[in-house]
Amino acid sequence: MFFVWLAGRVRVNVLVVGNGGREHALVWKLLQSPYVHEVVCIPGNGGTATLERCHNLALSISDFEGIARFALVNNFSLVVVGPEVPLAAGITDYLQGQGVMVFGPTQAGAQIEASKAWAKALMRDAGIPTAAAAVFATAAAAIAHVQQHAQDAPIVVKADGLAAGKGVTVAQTVDEAIAAIEAAFGGQFGAAGQHVVIEEFLQGQEASVLAVTDGLTIRPLVPAQDHKQLGDGDTGPNTGGMGAYAPTPIVPPALLERVQQQVLEPAIATLRQRGIDYRGVLYAGLMIAPDGTPNVVEFNCRFGDPETQVVLPLLETPLDRILLACVQQALADLPPFDWRSGAAACVVLAAEGYPESYRKGLPITGIDAATDTGALVFHAGTRLKAGQLLTDGGRVLGVTGIGDTFEGAIAHAYAAIPHIQFEGAYYRHDIGHRVLNANPSHLS
Numbered sequence: 001m002f003f004v005w006l007a008g009r010v011r012v013n014v015l016v017v018g019n020g021g022r023e024h025a026l027v028w029k030l031l032q033s034p035y036v037h038e039v040v041c042i043p044g045n046g047g048t049a050t051l052e053r054c055h056n057l058a059l060s061i062s063d064f065e066g067i068a069r070f071a072l073v074n075n076f077s078l079v080v081v082g083p084e085v086p087l088a089a090g091i092t093d094y095l096q097g098q099g100v101m102v103f104g105p106t107q108a109g110a111q112i113e114a115s116k117a118w119a120k121a122l123m124r125d126a127g128i129p130t131a132a133a134a135v136f137a138t139a140a141a142a143i144a145h146v147q148q149h150a151q152d153a154p155i156v157v158k159a160d161g162l163a164a165g166k167g168v169t170v171a172q173t174v175d176e177a178i179a180a181i182e183a184a185f186g187g188q189f190g191a192a193g194q195h196v197v198i199e200e201f202l203q204g205q206e207a208s209v210l211a212v213t214d215g216l217t218i219r220p221l222v223p224a225q226d227h228k229q230l231g232d233g234d235t236g237p238n239t240g241g242m243g244a245y246a247p248t249p250i251v252p253p254a255l256l257e258r259v260q261q262q263v264l265e266p267a268i269a270t271l272r273q274r275g276i277d278y279r280g281v282l283y284a285g286l287m288i289a290p291d292g293t294p295n296v297v298e299f300n301c302r303f304g305d306p307e308t309q310v311v312l313p314l315l316e317t318p319l320d321r322i323l324l325a326c327v328q329q330a331l332a333d334l335p336p337f338d339w340r341s342g343a344a345a346c347v348v349l350a351a352e353g354y355p356e357s358y359r360k361g362l363p364i365t366g367i368d369a370a371t372d373t374g375a376l377v378f379h380a381g382t383r384l385k386a387g388q389l390l391t392d393g394g395r396v397l398g399v400t401g402i403g404d405t406f407e408g409a410i411a412h413a414y415a416a417i418p419h420i421q422f423e424g425a426y427y428r429h430d431i432g433h434r435v436l437n438a439n440p441s442h443l444s
Contacts, residue, residue: 011037014320015071017061017091018082019045021348021380021398022305025312026080026319027054028378033318040076042067046389047379061086068098078103080323081280084162084302088114092280103323105301109271109278113301116160116197123296126270128263130296131287133199135160139185142196146177153177156199159184161192166238166355170201204289205434206297207251208244208307211264211284212322214331215277218264222314222339223251224307225434230355232430239355240395243431245345245406246310250288250434259284259294267299279326283307309378309398310344345409346400347417347431351381352424354394359424362391366419375416376400391422406435
């Protein structure tokens with residue numbers, strides 16, 4: 001097959017679309033492969049700008065024509081799309097139409113993240129376990145629904161469309177639910193909030209299972225656990241993610257196999273039944289009940305952030321081989337993925353004021369000192385200007401530690417953080433608190 005010949009004989013060039021911590025991690029892992037010659041990141045960030053054999057290209061992620069032209073003229077064998085927004089806008093469809101190989105689902109497949117209502121309908125058709133839900137196109141109808149179900153509080157209110165991970169409210173009271181509904185229909189999330197999904201509240205712990213698929217075969221990566229809320233003790237507003245660790249003991253191998261059979265395979269089969277050829281990442285956000293029952297909270301159509309920053313450091317199989325196998329529908333021919341033992345933990349350093357308003361352009365120092373400790377520092381909201389690294393986003397950096405145990409990985413990440421300085425830097429001090437409190441024995 002083409003994939004075997006390509007991976008075995010030729011060093012390839014790969015183009016990565018995006019500018020966050022996820023994309024920095026993807027580039028970093030791709031460059032470790034003996035089969036990868038060069039990576040270009042569009043538009044990239046301050047971290048990708050300093051990686052050997054990686055170059056940033058100042059194009060917009062919405063400039064599909066410019067991305068296609070660059071890939072074709074410069075002989076880039078594969079485009080890897082990081083963020084959900086260009087996937088939902090149809091970047092894969094456009095690039096494939098120009099003869100470019102793309103890792104990432106088409107616009108039809110990306111609906112699984114771009115519309116929570118669409119995803120709920122797919123889960124219903126596939127028999128995938130998930131919370132009961134109702135979809136509303138007006139604030140009045142949604143408010144009437146929560147008032148009729150006041151006894152079911154807490155109540156989950158979700159903007160239907162893409163809201164950068166911030167469109168979900170777990171309302172403890174009916175008044176809070178009504179406020180969230182009014183905010184969504186009032187324009188807080190733009191067009192993403194013109195429909196809302198009202199869901200039952202599920203008890204348990206959230207976990208992330210990122211799986212890669214070629215549309216026929218689907219394989220999970222090691223499961224991770226994210227920390228969505230801004231403050232210590234899981235308090236404050238939802239964010240894009242303040243830290244993560246992998247592999248999470250909340251999803252042991254037997255449960256991961258159950259997720260494979262009850263969630264991942266039915267999802268891909270149902271997409272195929274709908275005529276959707278889904279090649280890329282299918283990310284299942286799960287709620288694991290106290291009795292171990294998994295329910296899908298949401299699906300995403302791309303690698304998670306910051307989950308990627310803890311999953312990829314544990315992966316030993318060359319990443320480009322996996323991605324090319326997915327694109328060329330040859331995933332079943334790959335041997336089982338290789339993983340290093342131990343654990344990885346990532347702590348996000350955010351700008352003061354995130355997830356609301358925050359300043360940009362603040363100098364960052366101490367990255368080299370942090371990496372000298374052995375930690376990995378993945379750039380998210382940074383840019384390089386005249387040799388000076390500056391803040392350029394809400395989530396600025398992700399500091400990842402790796403260790404033989406969870407305790408070691410978490411301690412490694414936190415030991416590196418004091419070396420890094422920028423004005424107003426904020427981070428959670430309790431990443432991994434669930435696993436530390438549980439004191440898992442299988443990694444000790």
